C-alpha cells in the first residue's frame with residue numbers, strides 16, 4: 122500500500138489527473154494529433170544479462186493487432202501479449218562469449234514496417250567444474266553406440282528446432298519435482314579425469330527413484346525415447362521455440378503428440394542413461410539457447426510485474 126502511495130509522487134501531473142479523474146484523461150486526448158504514429162519503445166530485460174540466462178524484449182506502444190517479430194544471434198524471437206505490451210523471450214546461451222550483441226525487432230507490415238535494433242550486453246558468470254566417474258565404455262563408445270548416438274542426435278535436434286508459432290503456456294512455471302537442486306547448470310564436467318568442453322546444460326534435482334515428474338507448464342510432448350546418454354527422456358514444446366526436457370526417467374508416462382497441462386505427470390525419476398545415481402535432469406532451451414531452468418522459472422514469476430507498461434495502462 123505504502124509503495125502505491127509513493128508511486129504517485131513520481132507520476133507526471135497529466136497521469137495523476139487521469140488517475141483521479143477518468144474524464145480529465147479523456148480531455149487530454151486531443152493534445153495528440155490523430156495522424157501522429159504511435160511512439161514505439163523497445164526495452165531488454167534484464168540488463169545486462171549473464172551467459173546461461175533467459176532474457177525478454179518488451180515492445181510498448183504498438184496497436185493491438187500489429188505484427189511484431191525479432192531475432193537474436195540468428196534465432197527468431199516470437200512475441201506474446203502481456204497486458205498490452207508485446208513480450209519476446211530469448212536466451213543468452215551458456216556458451217555465448219561475453220560482449221555486446223544486437224537484437225532486432227520488426228513491427229508493422231508492408232511498407233509501414235519498421236525495424237529497431239537494441240544492444241544486449243552479455244556478461245560472464247562462473248559456473249565451476251564438477252568431477253564425474255562413469256564406466257569407461259560410456260566415454261569411449263563402441264561403433265554401435267556411436268551410431269546409436271548419431272541417430273538419437275538427429276531426433277533430438279529436430280525436437281529442439283521445433284518452433285510452433287503460438288504460445289502454449291501462461292502463468293508461472295512450477296518445479297517439475299520438489300527436492301534439492303544440485304545447481305550444476307553451466308558446470309564443465311571432468312569425466313573420468315578429462316575435462317569435457319561442453320558445459321552441463323540443465324539443472325539436476327537430487328530426488329529418489331520413482332518420484333513423479335510434473336510438467337512445469339502447458340505444452341505438447343514432441344519427443345520421447347530411450348537415449349544413450351539421457352536415458353528415458355521426454356521433450357515438451359511450450360510454443361514459440363520454448364522447449365523443456367526431462368532425462369534419466371525410470372518410466373515415461375507421456376506419448377508423443379500428447380497435450381500436457383501444468384502439473385500433469387510425465388514420468389518417474391530414475392537413473393537410466395549415463396548417470397552416477399538417480400536424479401532428474403531438467404533442461405530448457407529458448408530457440409536453441411541453453412538456459413538455467415530455475416532462473417527461467419523466476420522470470421516467469423516476474424513477468425506479471427514488469428514495470429514497462431505503456432502509459433495508457435496507467436489510465437485503466
Ligand SMILES: [Zn+2]
Nearest residue numbers: 323324325402
Ligand atoms: Zn544433468
